[in-house]
Amino acid sequence: MSENTALDRRRFLRAAGLAGAGLALPALAQERKPESVITEVQDWARNLGDGVQAHPYGMPSEYEKHVVRRDVEWLTAGRESSVNFTPLHELDGIITPNGLCFERHHSGIANIDPAKHRLMLNGLLDRQLVFTVDDIKRFPGRINKAYFLECAANSGMEWRGAQLNGCQFTHGMVHNVWYTGIPLKTLLDEAGIKTNGKWILAEGADAAGMTRSIPIEKALKDCMVAWAMNGEALRPEQGYPLRLVVPGWEGNMWVKWLRRIEVGDQPWHHREETSKYTDLLADGRARRFTWIMDAKSIVTNPSPQAPLKHKGPNVLTGIAWSGRGSVARVDVTTDGGKNWKGARLDGPVMPLSLARFYVDIDWNGQEMLIQSRVMDSSGYVQPTKDELRKVRGVNSIYHNNGIHTWLVRANGETENVEIS
Amino acid sequence: MSKSAKSLALSVLLITAIAAGTAFGQVRKKTGLGREALTEEIAAWDHDVRPDGVGLPQGKGSVKEGEVIYQEQCAVCHGEFGEGKDRWPVLAGGQGSLKSEGPEKTIGSFWPFASTTFDYIRRAMPFGNAQSLTPDQAYALTAYLLQLNDLVKEDFVLSRENFAAVKLPNEANFFDDDRETSEKHFWKKNPCMSNCKSEVKITGHARMIDVTPGSKDGPKVD
Numbered sequence: 001m002s003e004n005t006a007l008d009r010r011r012f013l014r015a016a017g018l019a020g021a022g023l024a025l026p027a028l029a030q031e032r033k034p035e036s037v038i039t040e041v042q043d044w045a046r047n048l049g050d051g052v053q054a055h056p057y058g059m060p061s062e063y064e065k066h067v068v069r070r071d072v073e074w075l076t077a078g079r080e081s082s083v084n085f086t087p088l089h090e091l092d093g094i095i096t097p098n099g100l101c102f103e104r105h106h107s108g109i110a111n112i113d114p115a116k117h118r119l120m121l122n123g124l125l126d127r128q129l130v131f132t133v134d135d136i137k138r139f140p141g142r143i144n145k146a147y148f149l150e151c152a153a154n155s156g157m158e159w160r161g162a163q164l165n166g167c168q169f170t171h172g173m174v175h176n177v178w179y180t181g182i183p184l185k186t187l188l189d190e191a192g193i194k195t196n197g198k199w200i201l202a203e204g205a206d207a208a209g210m211t212r213s214i215p216i217e218k219a220l221k222d223c224m225v226a227w228a229m230n231g232e233a234l235r236p237e238q239g240y241p242l243r244l245v246v247p248g249w250e251g252n253m254w255v256k257w258l259r260r261i262e263v264g265d266q267p268w269h270h271r272e273e274t275s276k277y278t279d280l281l282a283d284g285r286a287r288r289f290t291w292i293m294d295a296k297s298i299v300t301n302p303s304p305q306a307p308l309k310h311k312g313p314n315v316l317t318g319i320a321w322s323g324r325g326s327v328a329r330v331d332v333t334t335d336g337g338k339n340w341k342g343a344r345l346d347g348p349v350m351p352l353s354l355a356r357f358y359v360d361i362d363w364n365g366q367e368m369l370i371q372s373r374v375m376d377s378s379g380y381v382q383p384t385k386d387e388l389r390k391v392r393g394v395n396s397i398y399h400n401n402g403i404h405t406w407l408v409r410a411n412g413e414t415e416n417v418e419i420s
Numbered sequence: 421m422s423k424s425a426k427s428l429a430l431s432v433l434l435i436t437a438i439a440a441g442t443a444f445g446q447v448r449k450k451t452g453l454g455r456e457a458l459t460e461e462i463a464a465w466d467h468d469v470r471p472d473g474v475g476l477p478q479g480k481g482s483v484k485e486g487e488v489i490y491q492e493q494c495a496v497c498h499g500e501f502g503e504g505k506d507r508w509p510v511l512a513g514g515q516g517s518l519k520s521e522g523p524e525k526t527i528g529s530f531w532p533f534a535s536t537t538f539d540y541i542r543r544a545m546p547f548g549n550a551q552s553l554t555p556d557q558a559y560a561l562t563a564y565l566l567q568l569n570d571l572v573k574e575d576f577v578l579s580r581e582n583f584a585a586v587k588l589p590n591e592a593n594f595f596d597d598d599r600e601t602s603e604k605h606f607w608k609k610n611p612c613m614s615n616c617k618s619e620v621k622i623t624g625h626a627r628m629i630d631v632t633p634g635s636k637d638g639p640k641v642d
Contacts, residue, residue, distance in 0.1 A: 080547075139451060166632060190454070209543035270540065275525065284518040339615065381607070383603075
C-alpha cells in the first residue's frame with residue numbers, strides 16, 4: 001500500500017466515522033483498482049441499440065445461449081424417436097418457458113397446418129362429431145390451469161445408481177406450463193357419452209399415431225383439450241394445434257397433435273401401455289396403468305451444472321410436485337439425511353403444479369451431501385432410492401421418484417452420488 | 421285416463437325432470453358446434469384394435485408372406501431375426517430374461533397381447549413410412565413376428581377369424597397399479613427431522629461412469 005493510499009484510507013475512515021469501530025470495512029475495495037466496467041463508458045451506454053422490430057419474436061440475450069434443452073445421444077437409436085431435457089438448473093419460479101420444455105416424440109414433430117387439423121369424437125357416443133380448431137376455440141367455459149407434465153421415464157437412468165451428472169439429465173423430463181383450453185368433459189357432453197362408455201382412447205395425428213387409454217372418470221374429472229401454453233399457441237413440439245392435458249398423470253398420456261377421442265367399454269392395451277410405460281418388478285411381474293406421478297423433488301441449485309462459486313451466502317433452490325395433489329412441504333438436508341430443515345415455498349403452490357422451494361445457506365467450504373424430500377397433500381413422503389428399490393427392484397425404468405443426492409465438494413464442484 | 425289427466429301427468433313428469441336436472445346442474449344446452457362425422461371419415465381414422473379382436477379389419481396373412489415384407493422393410497432396424505440393430509427395439513427372444521439384470525422385453529417374452537403388435541404395425545410402422553401397409557400385410561407381419569418368437573408354426577396364417585385365439589405367454593404377469601397398498605408405507609405422518617442416521621457413506625459416483633454429455637467441458641469452479 002502506498003503512503004498516499006494509506007492516508008486516503010484513514011481520511012475515508014474518519015470521514016465515515018468508522019475508524020477503529022472494528023466493523024468489517026470495505027478495506028479491500030480501497031486497495032483494488034477501480035472496475036473498468038464502471039469507470040469506462042461501455043458500448044451499450046454510448047451507442048444506440050437495436051430499434052423496435054429488430055426481433056419481431058423476442059429471444060433471450062446472446063449471453064444466455066447455454067440455456068438450452070440437451071439430449072443424451074447414446075440413450076436412443078435416433079432423434080425422431082427420442083427425448084431431450086429441460087435445463088432445470090437455469091430456471092427459477094414455477095413456469096417453464098415454452099422454448100425450454102423438454103421434448104419427447106415417437107416419430108418426430110408433426111408440422112400441422114391448423115386449417116387442416118380436425119378433432120374427431122367417435123365410439124360409444126350419441127353423436128359422432130368432427131371439430132375444426134376454430135370450433136374448439138368457440139366452446140363456452142374456457143379455462144386456464146398450470147400443471148406439471150413429467151415423463152414416466154424421468155430419472156429412469158438412475159435406478160441402478162448415480163449415472164448422469166446434472167439435474168437437466170437426471171430430472172429434466174418435467175415442465176410446468178399454463179394451459180388454455182376447454183375441459184374434455186365439455187366435448188364429451190356435447191357428443192353425449194353412452195352409459196357403457198367407460199374408457200377413452202386419445203390419438204395423435206403424428207406419424208406415431210400415439211394412442212393411450214384413459215378411464216372415463218379421469219377424462220370427465222380434469223382433462224383438458226388445450227391450444228395454448230403460457231399464453232401463446234402450443235409449440236409444434238408440444239402438440240400444436242391441440243393437445244390433451246391429463247393433470248398429475250404420466251406425460252405419455254398427454255397426447256399431442258390430438259386428432260381423435262374414441263369412447264369404448266374397455267382399455268385398448270396399445271403399445272405405450274403394455275410394451276412401454278409398464279413397470280417391470282424384480283419378480284418378473286409388471287404393473288400396468290401406473291398413471292399417477294408420485295411426489296418428487298429435486299435441488300436444482302447447486303447441482304453438477306450449477307456448482308457453488310462463492311463462499312458465504314448462497315441460495316439453495318429446487319422444485320417439487322405431486323400427481324396426487326399439492327406440495328405440502330419440502331425438507332432439505334445438507335448432511336446426507338442425518339438432519340433436515342423445512343424449506344421455504346415461494347410463489348403459488350397449486351395442485352398438480354410445480355412448487356418452488358428455497359433454503360438460504362451460508363457455505364464456508366464444507367463438503368455437503370444435499371437432498372430434498374417432498375410431502376404432498378395426501379401425506380405421501382418422497383421415499384429414498386433404497387426404499388423404492390425394495391418394492392420395485394431396479395428394472396422398472398419408469399416412475400423413479402426417489403430422493404436424489406448431490407455431493408458439493410470443498411471447491412464447490414457438485415456431483416451426482418448415491419449414499420447409504 | 422282422461423285427456424286432461426294425461427296431460428297433467430305429462431306436465432308433472434316434465435316439471436320433475438326439469439327440476440331434477442337443474443338441481444344437479446345437468447341440463448346442458450348443446451352448443452351445436454362441430455358436425456356429424458361421416459362413416460367414411462370414421463373408417464379412415466378408426467383403426468384401433470383391442471385384445472378381444474374388436475377393430476380388426478377383414479384380411480389375412482401368412483408367416484411366409486410376412487417374412488418377405490419383414491426382410492424388406494423392417495430388418496434394417498429390428499434385425500434379421502428381430503434381435504434389434506443398434507438401439508432399435510428387439511422384437512424376438514428374451515424368454516426367461518425378465519427377472520435378470522438385463523431384461524429383454526420382446527413380443528414373446530413380455531408383451532401381453534398380440535393385438536398390440538397388429539395395431540402398432542398398422543398405425544406407426546414402418547418407421548418413416550407409417551400407414552403404408554395393407555391390412556393383409558399387417559396380418560402377415562404379425563404372423564411372422566409370432567413365428568420369430570416360436571409362438572406359431574411356419575405354415576401359420578393369421579386372420580381376423582383366428583386372431584383372438586392367439587395368446588401371448590406373459591399376459592398373466594401384468595397387474596393393475598397397486599401402489600396405494602403395496603407402497604402404503606410411503607405415506608408417513610412425521611418424517612424424521614433430526615439424528616435420522618448416524619453414518620452416511622457415498623456408495624456411487626456419476627463421475628466414475630462418465631456418460632454425461634458435455635462432462636468434459638462442464639462449468640469451471642475456481
